[in-house]
Amino acid sequence: MGCFGFLKAMMIAFNGIIFLAGIAILGVGIWVKVDSGSIFNFLGKIENVPPQINQVLNVGYLLIAIGALLVVIGFLGCCGAIRESKCMLLLFFMIVLLVFIAEVAGAVVILVFRPVADKLFDEVGTAAVKNIQKDYGGNPDITGLWNTTMDALKCCGFYNYTDFTGSPYNMASNNTYPPHCCVNNAPCNASAAEAKKADGCFIKIKKLIDSNTVVIVGVALGIAALEICAMIVSMTLYCRVKSTRA
Template sequence: MGCFGFLKVMMFAFNGIIFLAGAAILAVGIWVKVDSSSIFGLIHQIDNVPAGLSQVLNVGYLLIAIGAILLIIGFLGCFGAVKESRCMLMLFFIIVLLVFIAEVAGAVVILVFKPLAKDLIKKFGAEAVKSIKRDFGANPDVTGLWNSTMSGLKCCGFNNYTDFTDSPYYTNSLEKYPPQCCATMEPCDSTTAAIVSTLSVGGCFPKISSLIDDNIVVIGGVALGIAALELCAMVVSMTLYCQIGSKIA
């Protein structure tokens, strides 16, 4: 296999991975939009959510858009390499370059606005606790969303079990806490809930924060891997573009 053939194979391999990644992200985006019991549905049910955090509700659309773009990129790269189309290779290079620039800009924005994000989460937490104390046990939608979230993440409340104190559920069940806060998965009193919360079941926000912190290295590695893949794809596409041009000439 000559150099030209090797480049075509590499181009096809790079973009095959990009195409599959796009399909996976697109599937996740569609799932987020149709899964009304997800954490995003819970955010939607809480009053006075900070304006910045409410944009999280659009994450499904964002994932769908990213997945669709990656599918297009993968198709252009694969088809352009196989058919030796300079037009498709150039279009592929331009789109990948724009995506790469957007990713760098997004990383900079995340670093700059990280303190603001923490402030928004704190404000959201206060409203989430108010929602629990006002609606949990009285509003079926809010109750169902919290139950689904707590069961899925194996957590209790936003911060801990005390978020449910004085809620309609707490009052109507003779000062008992939800089963998700209890070891026996039956409503329990404050003593049992406190022990379980300390030993195994924490709040949903600490649980999510812990998951992110524990996997931050993996997330960073994946991001760097994607960036490296994009750079390699751009280099290979331009090399193929030039070689196809020299063959035509």
């Protein structure tokens, strides 16, 4: 197998994987839109939540768009290499180049507008705490959603146990707090909650992201490197394919 054959085989294998991954992501996106998870219902029921956070509810559309894009890229790359089609290879190169440019632009936007995102999270936190103090222990839906979230993340409230102060649960249980905020589900008064110092769910998520920053950056750089390699290989095949092919 010569260099051309090797590059062609790699192009087919690589884009075959992308095609299958795109189908999987597309399926997940459709499932999210058909049967949204509790987190989406939770966000939708919080009162006074900033309108910008409603965009999170459209994550299904984002997954569908990403899945469809990957299916198209995988199809063009795989079929373009198999058929040695200069048209398909050129389209593949152009789409990957546009995606690469969009990713770079997105990274710049995230860095520039990071303070705006922090402000948005503060507004969400304020709305979430008001929601807890108004409905936790009084509204079964809100109570169940918060309990599910706290069970899953092993956290307490949005920021900490004080978020529950003044809530229907707190008032009806002699100023105690949810068992998630204390050790071994013991009677959870302020002293017990203070002793455990359970992280709030927002802090838990933030710590999870911060602890995986290196992994996230590494994955992003890896994807960028693969995109550059894909563009180089596609142009190499494009130049090697006989001009008589479509």
